[in-house]
Amino acid sequence: MIAAIASRAATPLWLRHNAGVAGVIVLIGVVSVTGASVSDRFLTLANLLNVCEQTTDLALVSIGQTLTILAGGIDLSVGSLISLASCLTSGLINGNPDRVVPVATAVLLLGSFVGLLNAGLVVALRVHPLIVTLGMGAILQGVTLLYALGPVGRVPRGFSFLAYGRIADVPVGATLAVVLCGLVALLLRYLPLGRQVYALGDDANSARLVGLRRGRILMLVYGCSGFCCAATGLYLAARFGVGQPYTGVNYTLASITPVVLGGTLLSGGRGGVVGTLCGAFLISLLNNLLNFMDVSKHYQLVAQALIIILAVSIYVERRGME
Amino acid sequence: MSGSAEFATSAAASWSVRAFLGRYGVALALPALLALGGLLSPSFVSAGNLSNLLLQFAPLAIVAIGQSFVMIVRGLDLSVASMMATAAVIATSFSGADHDVAGILAVTALVALAVGSLNGVLVTKRRVSPFLATLVTMILLQGLRFAYTQGAPSGNVPPALRVLGSARLGGIPYNSLVLLGVAVVLGIVLHRSAFGRRIFIVGGNPLTARLFGIRVDLITIACYVISSALAALAGLILSGYVGLVDNWVGQGYELDSIVACVVGRVSLSGGRGSILGALTGAAVIVVIANEVLLLGVPIQAQMIIKGVVIVAAAALYSRRETSSG
Numbered sequence: 001m002i003a004a005i006a007s008r009a010a011t012p013l014w015l016r017h018n019a020g021v022a023g024v025i026v027l028i029g030v031v032s033v034t035g036a037s038v039s040d041r042f043l044t045l046a047n048l049l050n051v052c053e054q055t056t057d058l059a060l061v062s063i064g065q066t067l068t069i070l071a072g073g074i075d076l077s078v079g080s081l082i083s084l085a086s087c088l089t090s091g092l093i094n095g096n097p098d099r100v101v102p103v104a105t106a107v108l109l110l111g112s113f114v115g116l117l118n119a120g121l122v123v124a125l126r127v128h129p130l131i132v133t134l135g136m137g138a139i140l141q142g143v144t145l146l147y148a149l150g151p152v153g154r155v156p157r158g159f160s161f162l163a164y165g166r167i168a169d170v171p172v173g174a175t176l177a178v179v180l181c182g183l184v185a186l187l188l189r190y191l192p193l194g195r196q197v198y199a200l201g202d203d204a205n206s207a208r209l210v211g212l213r214r215g216r217i218l219m220l221v222y223g224c225s226g227f228c229c230a231a232t233g234l235y236l237a238a239r240f241g242v243g244q245p246y247t248g249v250n251y252t253l254a255s256i257t258p259v260v261l262g263g264t265l266l267s268g269g270r271g272g273v274v275g276t277l278c279g280a281f282l283i284s285l286l287n288n289l290l291n292f293m294d295v296s297k298h299y300q301l302v303a304q305a306l307i308i309i310l311a312v313s314i315y316v317e318r319r320g321m322e
Numbered sequence: 323m324s325g326s327a328e329f330a331t332s333a334a335a336s337w338s339v340r341a342f343l344g345r346y347g348v349a350l351a352l353p354a355l356l357a358l359g360g361l362l363s364p365s366f367v368s369a370g371n372l373s374n375l376l377l378q379f380a381p382l383a384i385v386a387i388g389q390s391f392v393m394i395v396r397g398l399d400l401s402v403a404s405m406m407a408t409a410a411v412i413a414t415s416f417s418g419a420d421h422d423v424a425g426i427l428a429v430t431a432l433v434a435l436a437v438g439s440l441n442g443v444l445v446t447k448r449r450v451s452p453f454l455a456t457l458v459t460m461i462l463l464q465g466l467r468f469a470y471t472q473g474a475p476s477g478n479v480p481p482a483l484r485v486l487g488s489a490r491l492g493g494i495p496y497n498s499l500v501l502l503g504v505a506v507v508l509g510i511v512l513h514r515s516a517f518g519r520r521i522f523i524v525g526g527n528p529l530t531a532r533l534f535g536i537r538v539d540l541i542t543i544a545c546y547v548i549s550s551a552l553a554a555l556a557g558l559i560l561s562g563y564v565g566l567v568d569n570w571v572g573q574g575y576e577l578d579s580i581v582a583c584v585v586g587r588v589s590l591s592g593g594r595g596s597i598l599g600a601l602t603g604a605a606v607i608v609v610i611a612n613e614v615l616l617l618g619v620p621i622q623a624q625m626i627i628k629g630v631v632i633v634a635a636a637a638l639y640s641r642r643e644t645s646s647g
Binding site: 121137142257260267304305 | 398400450451457459461464469580581584626630632633640
């Protein structure tokens with residue numbers, strides 16, 4: 001009896017804490033049902049695995065973006081960093097299989113370092129992350145273009161396994177993205193520094209008063225974001241077989257959509273990476289559905305915008321003007 | 323509104339040297355940049371090049387003025403570039419003759435009103451963060467534009483718009499005259515009218531503004547509409563400059579206009595900024611880009627310089643603000 005009451009009381013609480021995830025799952029359900037009525041092939045395992053495969057890049061960037069937004073900031077340098085990472089990957093490997101491991105490691109380190117640099121500048125210069133990462137984005141795009149004005153280098157055949165490889169029909173890249181998401185979710189939930197990310201994003205002033213180290217927290221989130229961008233760059237180099245200087249340009253703003261759809265507040269402090277992963281999946285699923293319905297690519301943008309408006313209308317940011 | 327009148331006098335009276343430097347310090351950087359440009363490359367100060375500078379300056383400056391209105395009320399408008407491209411598509415959707423200019427202006431104004439209102443309503447009534455709200459309208463406009471043009475816009479820009487966008491009157495481009503008109507009118511509105519005072523109060527402290535009896539939501543929405551309208555105007559001018567249309571007219575202007583405002587000391591956290599600041603910031607960007615070009619530095623370096631300038635400018639201001647209070 002008591003257990004029943006407790007569970008009844010607990011359900012709304014759980015829902016309240018995970019309204020974002022619940023909302024996005026409902027939307028995924030709606031799209032799935034619509035899809036099933038449109039085509040028999042929509043809800044097949046093969047199609048859904050394809051959708052997962054196509055979600056990989058967006059999921060990877062958005063995981064990092066979620067962290068910066070949770071901490072009350074934003075990372076607008078992601079697009080340029082992805083471009084730089086993809087160019088460096090294929091340019092430095094240049095078809096030589098022996099160089100894959102060292103170059104990939106170096107690129108991941110470089111990405112994390114750029115993230116740390118963002119955090120350092122935010123703290124040292126006392127400038128809003130929006131401005132710092134915007135400036136960093138311009139600088140990185142310039143550097144990328146100095147390195148390569150067009151497609152550069154190539155990756156060995158085996159490297160494309162990252163993008164197209166399947167183990168027992170399960171796409172490798174997407175699995176890695178899910179694993180990364182799981183790790184970050186655990187980090188946010190169980191590490192003190194992870195909890196502090198929420199504290200800082202919820203109320204920076206109180207976080208300072210209780211003695212949280214803003215610098216460390218920011219280094220963690222921007223470092224992770226940089227790492228995720230580098231990973232996306234590697235993935236895109238693997239997918240296209242070559243690095244391109246503008247390959248990441250659309251991800252800067254696109255990476256924010258899944259975060260918002262997943263119920264993370266843009267003002268920080270509430271949300272999580274699992275919602276983001278679902279949000280990224282929802283976008284790919286929606287595009288897939290529109291493809292099935294033979295809707296032109298142009299209307300897919302309209303649909304995306306409308307679904308964001310729908311989502312933000314469901315969970316209004318309840319902070320307002322305090 | 324005796325309250326806003328008092329605010330007006332107290333702000334207008336602060337004409338000490340320090341306040342002047344604080345407010346217009348970046349304006350002093352501009353002559354320095356121009357002189358440096360003249361020293362480094364003689365062709366920089368030629369009448370032809372200066373006239374070209376003005377021609378490129380006007381569209382960005384117009385967008386930056388709109389952006390500053392939004393930033394003063396604690397907002398941000400990412401949809402300006404998309405609005406510009408949409409205006410350009412509208413400009414070529416008619417027959418391409420001069421008698422359609424009135425129609426073009428009317429349709430563009432309506433679309434700008436709708437976009438600005440949508441931004442403003444999302445921000446005020448739905449309390450969506452400005453970044454997200456304007457991002458959504460950006461995507462929405464882009465999608466509608468693509469759907470309307472099927473990805474391949476075509477058509478001609480009416481000759482009158484071409485004159486507006488690229489012709490000159492005795493060396494002075496027509497678009498600069500438009501800019502001058504816009505800047506003077508909106509400068510008076512922002513800095514000398516009760517409405518302008520209210521904008522600053524809303525940006526400085528929305529709660530106080532509400533207690534004063536100011537209609538915060540309405541003022542905020544008005545600022546977003548002003549921004550969209552100016553972006554649409556800049557889009558028409560730019561389409562006249564380019565002469566043909568694609569889906570990406572104005573690409574990059576959303577970030578450039580924000581950079582211009584930050585360099586021109588319009589505060590990202592609201593409540594502070596000026597038309598002159600936005601103009602100066604835009605001028606600094608255009609001049610730097612032009613100098614980089616004339617000096618033969620690789621064009622890619624422009625982006626690096628732009629990135630360094632924005633971070634450096636923001637760092638400079640944040641230091642001054644924190645040290646003075």
